[in-house]
Amino acid sequence: SPDFDFTDNSHRRYNPLTDSWVLVSPHRAKRPWLGQQETPSNPGIPDFDSACYLCPGNSRTSGEINPTYSTTYIFPNDFSAVKLNQPALVTKDDTNCLKSRLLKAQSVEGNCFVICFSPKHNLTIPQMPVPAIVDVVKAWTDLYLRMEREAQTDNKPYKYLQIFENKGTAMGCSNLHPHGQAWCLSVVPNEVDKELKSFEKYSEEHSCHLLADYVTLELQERERVVLENDSFVVVVPYWAVWPFETLLLSKVKLSSLAEFNDTQRHDLASIMKQLTLKYDNLFETSFPYSMGLHQAPLNATFEEKNNSWFHMHFYPPLLRSASVRKFLVGFELLGEPQRDLTAEQAAERLRVLDSDARYLEKIT
Amino acid sequence: SPDFDFTDNSHRRYNPLTDSWVLVSPHRAKRPWLGQQETPSNPGIPDFDSACYLCPGNSRTSGEINPTYSTTYIFPNDFSAVKLNQPALVTKDDTNCLKSRLLKAQSVEGNCFVICFSPKHNLTIPQMPVPAIVDVVKAWTDLYLRMEREAQTDNKPYKYLQIFENKGTAMGCSNLHPHGQAWCLSVVPNEVDKELKSFEKYSEEHSCHLLADYVTLELQERERVVLENDSFVVVVPYWAVWPFETLLLSKVKLSSLAEFNDTQRHDLASIMKQLTLKYDNLFETSFPYSMGLHQAPLNATFEEKNNSWFHMHFYPPLLRSASVRKFLVGFELLGEPQRDLTAEQAAERLRVLDSDARYLEKIT
Ligand SMILES: O=P(O)(O)O[C@H]1O[C@H](CO)[C@@H](O)[C@H](O)[C@H]1O
Ligand SMILES: O=P(O)(O)O[C@H]1O[C@H](CO)[C@@H](O)[C@H](O)[C@H]1O
Numbered sequence: 055s056p057d058f059d060f061t062d063n064s065h066r067r068y069n070p071l072t073d074s075w076v077l078v079s080p081h082r083a084k085r086p087w088l089g090q091q092e093t094p095s096n097p098g099i100p101d102f103d104s105a106c107y108l109c110p111g112n113s114r115t116s117g118e119i120n121p122t123y124s125t126t127y128i129f130p131n132d133f134s135a136v137k138l139n140q141p142a143l144v145t146k147d148d149t150n151c152l153k154s155r156l157l158k159a160q161s162v163e164g165n166c167f168v169i170c171f172s173p174k175h176n177l178t179i180p181q182m183p184v185p186a187i188v189d190v191v192k193a194w195t196d197l198y199l200r201m202e203r204e205a206q207t208d209n210k211p212y213k214y215l216q217i218f219e220n221k222g223t224a225m226g227c228s229n230l231h232p233h234g235q236a237w238c239l240s241v242v243p244n245e246v247d248k249e250l251k252s253f254e255k256y257s258e259e260h261s262c263h264l265l266a267d268y269v270t271l272e273l274q275e276r277e278r279v280v281l282e283n284d285s286f287v288v289v290v291p292y293w294a295v296w297p298f299e300t301l302l303l304s305k306v307k308l309s310s311l312a313e314f315n316d317t318q319r320h321d322l323a324s325i326m327k328q329l330t331l332k333y334d335n336l337f338e339t340s341f342p343y344s345m346g347l348h349q350a351p352l353n354a355t356f357e358e359k360n361n362s363w364f365h366m367h368f369y370p371p372l373l374r375s376a377s378v379r380k381f382l383v384g385f386e387l388l389g390e391p392q393r394d395l396t397a398e399q400a401a402e403r404l405r406v407l408d409s410d411a412r413y414l415e416k417i418t
Numbered sequence: 419s420p421d422f423d424f425t426d427n428s429h430r431r432y433n434p435l436t437d438s439w440v441l442v443s444p445h446r447a448k449r450p451w452l453g454q455q456e457t458p459s460n461p462g463i464p465d466f467d468s469a470c471y472l473c474p475g476n477s478r479t480s481g482e483i484n485p486t487y488s489t490t491y492i493f494p495n496d497f498s499a500v501k502l503n504q505p506a507l508v509t510k511d512d513t514n515c516l517k518s519r520l521l522k523a524q525s526v527e528g529n530c531f532v533i534c535f536s537p538k539h540n541l542t543i544p545q546m547p548v549p550a551i552v553d554v555v556k557a558w559t560d561l562y563l564r565m566e567r568e569a570q571t572d573n574k575p576y577k578y579l580q581i582f583e584n585k586g587t588a589m590g591c592s593n594l595h596p597h598g599q600a601w602c603l604s605v606v607p608n609e610v611d612k613e614l615k616s617f618e619k620y621s622e623e624h625s626c627h628l629l630a631d632y633v634t635l636e637l638q639e640r641e642r643v644v645l646e647n648d649s650f651v652v653v654v655p656y657w658a659v660w661p662f663e664t665l666l667l668s669k670v671k672l673s674s675l676a677e678f679n680d681t682q683r684h685d686l687a688s689i690m691k692q693l694t695l696k697y698d699n700l701f702e703t704s705f706p707y708s709m710g711l712h713q714a715p716l717n718a719t720f721e722e723k724n725n726s727w728f729h730m731h732f733y734p735p736l737l738r739s740a741s742v743r744k745f746l747v748g749f750e751l752l753g754e755p756q757r758d759l760t761a762e763q764a765a766e767r768l769r770v771l772d773s774d775a776r777y778l779e780k781i782t
Contacts, residue, residue, distance in 0.1 A: 057505030058525065064500045065507060066605065068522035075608050077499065077526060085497030086471075086479055089592035090457075107450075115450060133449030135441065135749070135756055136428040141421030143429060152635045155624070157656050158432035161422065162441060218748035226745025228453035235748065241430065243753035244439050260519070271516045292521050346752035369751050381590025384582035384599065385499070387733050388710035389607030392499055 060396055067397075069293035070256070070264060072248045076295050077385075077392040080399070087378050092224045094376040095340035099176040099230070108231035110173045125186065126193040127170040128236075136164035136239055138210065163211045164239040169193055171232040178221065178232055178340055180330035181414055187323035194236070194347070195311040195319070201238050202312075202352045211240035214351045222342025224371050224379055242351055249348060253361040265363040269303050278401040281328050281409070285321035288329050290401040295391040297373045297380050298336065298400050300329065302366040309362040310349040328409035329368070336404065338413045339376035344369045425760055433657035434620070434628060436612045440659050441749075441756040444763070451742050456588045458740040459704035463540040463594070472595035474537045489550065490557040491534040492600075500528035500603055502574065527575045528603040533557055535596040542585065542596055542704055544694035545778055551687035558600070558711070559675040559683070565602050566676075566716045575604035578715045586706025588735050588743055606715055613712060617725040629727040633667050642765040645692050645773070649685035652693050654765040659755040661737045661744050662700065662764050664693065666730040673726040674713040692773035693732070700768065702777045703740035708733045 058065075066075045107114045110122040116132040143161035148154045171190050172182060179187060194217050205212040219234035220227040242250070256264040272278055272289045280300060281288040291301040302325065308314060314322070333341035350362035373380040373394065385392055422429075430439045471478045474486040480496040507525035512518045535554050536546060543551060558581050569576040583598035584591040606614070620628035636642055636653045644664060645652040655665040666689065672678060678686070697705035714726035737744040737758065749756055 058507040059505070060523075063504040063507070064526045064528075065523045066526050068524075070520060070522075075524075077603075077607070079499040081501075082497050082499055085592075087592055089590060090587035093454075133446050135443040135446055137445075140427040141423070143422040143427070149624070152631055153639075156434060156628075156632055156635055158434075159424075159429045160432075160439075162428045162430050164428075216749060216753045218752050220745070220748040223454035226453060226747040228449075228451055237749055237753065239441075239753075243441070243749075244755075245751070245753055260513070264520075267516055268520055271520055275517075344748040344751050346748060348752070367752060369747075381584070383590040384584040384708040384710060385580060385601055385607075387609070387708050388582050388712070388731060389578075389580045389601065389603075389609055391608075 061399065066390070067293045069291075071252055071293075072245065073252060075390050076293055077390055078396055079392060079394055080396050082394045087374070089381075090379075091377040092342075092372070092379055095222070101174045101176050103175045103231075106175055106229060106231050108168070108170050108229055108233055109175050123170065123173055125189045126172070128167050128193060128197060131166035131168050131235065134166035135237060136162050136166060138163055138165060160241065162239055162241055164237065165210075165212075166238070167197065167236045169197070169217075169234045169236060171234065175231050178330070178334075179219075180327055180334050180411075182232075182327070184320070184323050184327055187327055188319055190234075191311070191314075191319045191322055195314065197236055198311050198349075198352070205353055212238050212352050213240050214238070214242045214246060216243060216246070216346060218344060218346030220344050222340065224342040225344045225369075227342075238352075246348055246351075250358065250361045253363070254357070257361065263307060263361075263363055265303055265365065266307065269305055277398050280332070280401055280404045281325055283321050283325050285318045286325045288325060290397040290404065292397055294397045294400065295382070295393060296369045296371060297393060297395060298333070298370050298404060300368045300404070302326070302329070302368070304364045308364040309354065309359045310364060311347070312350075313364075326366075331409045331411065331414075332404050332407045333368075333370060334413045335407045335410070337372055337376045338416065339372075341370055341372065343371070425763065430754070431657045431761075433655075435616055435657075436609065437616060439754050440657055441754055442760055443756060443758055444760050446758045451738070453745075454743075455741040456706075456736070456743055459586070465538045465540050467539045467595075470539055470593065470595050472532070472534050472593055472597055473539050487534065487537055489553045490536070492531050492557060492561060495530035495532050495599065498530035499601060500526050500530060502527055502529060524605065526603055526605055528601065529574075529576075530602070531561065531600045533561070533581075533598045533600060535598065539595050542694070542698075543583075544691055544698050544775075546596075546691070548684070548687050548691055551691055552683055554598075555675070555678075555683045555687055559678065561600055562675050562713075562716070569716055576602050576716050577604050578602070578606045578610060580607060580610070580710060582708060582710030584708050586704065588706040589708045589733075591706075602716075610712055610715075614722065614725045617727070618721070621725065627671060627725075627727055629667055629729065630671065633669055641762050644696070644765055644768045645689055647685050647689050649682045650689045652689060654761040654768065656761055658761045658764065659746070659757060660733045660735060661757065661759060662697070662734050662768060664732045664768070666690070666693070666732070668728045672728040673718065673723045674728060675711070676714075677728075690730075695773045695775065695778075696768050696771045697732075697734060698777045699771045699774070701736055701740045702780065703736075705734055705736065707735070 066077045113119045201212045204210040215238045217236045278289045288302045345368040349364045371379040430441050477483045565576045568574040579602045581600045642653045652666045709732040713728050735743040
């Protein structure tokens with residue numbers, strides 16, 4: 055289409071991972087904003103806070119006292135969204151009964167964990183040295199392997215471990231001490247399930263993993279590539295919803311953290327640091343986001359392992375500045391997600407930024 | 419299941435409208451909150467603001483001057499997400515080419531409108547008299563009919579009119595003057611498309627509309643019913659995601675606003691007022707939400723009309739108070755939506771509240 059201008063004409067793009075669309079309105083970034091302002095990050099925070107229930111040596115709501123940990127620290131969430139050992143939920147499947155047709159429920163058991171990334175209250179991933187981030191990757195890996203083991207030997211009902219981080223108040227983080235979470239469930243959640251089904255379908259049709267093809271294509275086209283090292287590539291995916299959303303992909307097939315070697319753990323830590331430094335530099339603020347890992351279900355079957363390809367999604371809300379975010383609200387909830395700049399424009403802005411500590415030096 | 423306790427045991431519920439799941443963790447409401455606080459609504463707002471680009475007589479960013487309107491006022495959005503008359507987007511469908519396999523786009527044309535609900539800067543729907551809300555319903559209906567006409571006679575590429583309102587800064591509203599929007603697109607957006615497909619599938623299997631059966635079931639069970647009049651019923655749907663999400667359904671099949679009679683327009687206005695008054699009373703604040711109408715596509719085919727059943731979704735973010743909202747973030751974005759109280763608990767809390775002007779009287 056010689057005349058169609060992707061940077062000026064409205065269009066929708068297809069997300070083959072979730073089988074859904076996003077509306078792109080690249081001309082809309084200029085509209086006035088009288089709405090909610092985010093509170094930009096406050097640099098003057100001490101490295102220990104006696105009121106923080108995640109700092110070493112402090113006590114938690116449960117009454118337990120945190121050890122004086124020096125690297126990472128994992129403990130069960132005191133307000134776990136799922137628990138072990140519930141009564142069974144027996145459901146009948148009677149299509150003649152309205153109730154059983156329309157009101158469907160499943161029991162979900164499991165365990166939720168909090169993962170402190172560092173004992174220091176005022177650090178964030180971009181501020182941590184790469185070896186300390188390697189420790190986080192190792193802690194995730196150990197937890198993944200432990201959940202697999204407990205499922206096998208103790209018969210725990212563990213099927214999927216969702217590892218994620220909410221960073222910043224704009225993304226619902228309720229405590230700024232650097233930490234992530236891991237929810238271990240007896241079911242494969244929606245989003246992962248949709249992806250696995252899309253990957254399976256694609257493999258059947260094209261005899262190749264969707265993400266293998268996608269990595270090849272992005273490394274050829276390069277216009278959506280933000281960062282790259284030997285093991286991983288970070289792109290703003292063609293179908294990005296959040297303004298500066300990124301997708302971090304392993305270059306070769308790794309179905310889960312369990313398959314990583316030392317180099318890959320180092321490369322993941324290093325590219326995560328570079329990416330989050332770029333994010334911080336973009337609006338010169340401690341950049342909020344929700345991020346998480348998608349990988350193989352625990353004790354995956356042959357097919358599940360085949361369909362899984364390690365990747366991470368970063369969903370950051372900021373749109374124009376440290377204080378103006380994108381809201382995915384009315385039209386987005388009722389119709390479909392809408393974005394105000396193209397994926398290529400977002401990638402370009404992130405690519406040209408240095409992965410240096412520019413913003414961080416400014417505040418210290 | 420005699421032992422399984424839906425108010426204490428984690429489970430997931432199935433949403434038959436969108437073919438997705440929500441994780442329910444009813445025991446989780448007690449966790450501590452040190453995160454972002456919403457700014458509760460400020461009652462001391464004048465009924466005219468010279469800086470507001472929606473007030474009568476004021477000028478907009480486009481330079482145009484608003485008429486001194488006295489009921490509702492509709493005008494094209496100065497920062498429309500879609501436009502008319504774009505160059506054509508020609509795509510090839512070559513499955514041997516990686517690019518055409520993985521990067522799919524469609525052109526989207528259309529028109530976006532802003533609908534001022536009232537000339538008064540400081541009113542909200544719950545504060546408006548029922549006849550004034552009837553005027554809003556009529557304005558929506560007129561716009562729907564006008565879009566149908568322009569598609570037929572002027573060949574405008576209009577396929578779906580998404581009417582919605584973002585209310586409150588927590589839901590991304592950028593101006594508190596009471597207004598909604600209507601985005602008229604050349605495509606049927608994601609969420610509507612998913613619903614129509616679910617309705618079609620259900621009809622084929624059960625020879626009845628899914629929402630007809632659902633209305634029958636909810637009126638029998640009553641535990642999720644919040645409000646009811648001759649024409650409509652409001653429930654917290656079994657699969658609600660947002661803490662106090664509601665679904666407003668017509669009791670008989672109306673595929674769109676175009677099929678409403680005077681009584682139904684009045685009943686819709688009246689139940690919207692009652693519902694939003696309950697919302698305001700819940701946490702004694704001007705309750706934020708995104709809401710919108712789902713109805714038949716414009717100039718619907720016989721099948722589309724058959725599958726459509728007028729309903730409205732209300733997605734309000736507040737969870738525990740005027741300042742503590744639910745964030746749908748890390749686990750929700752990466753895994754699946756999670757909620758902290760059951761639909762039945764939310765319905766009960768809304769049901770027992772009066773639909774009176776209690777909160778509103780307090781502030782005036
Ligand atoms: O058009 P508004 O009210 O300025 O903008 C608001 O609603 C739009 C439609 O839901 C969203 O895309 C925006 O993110 C939101 O801030
Ligand atoms: O567990 P936290 O950090 O207190 O809570 C945060 O993350 C959870 C998982 O994404 C969400 O369900 C909560 O709404 C959010 O505030």
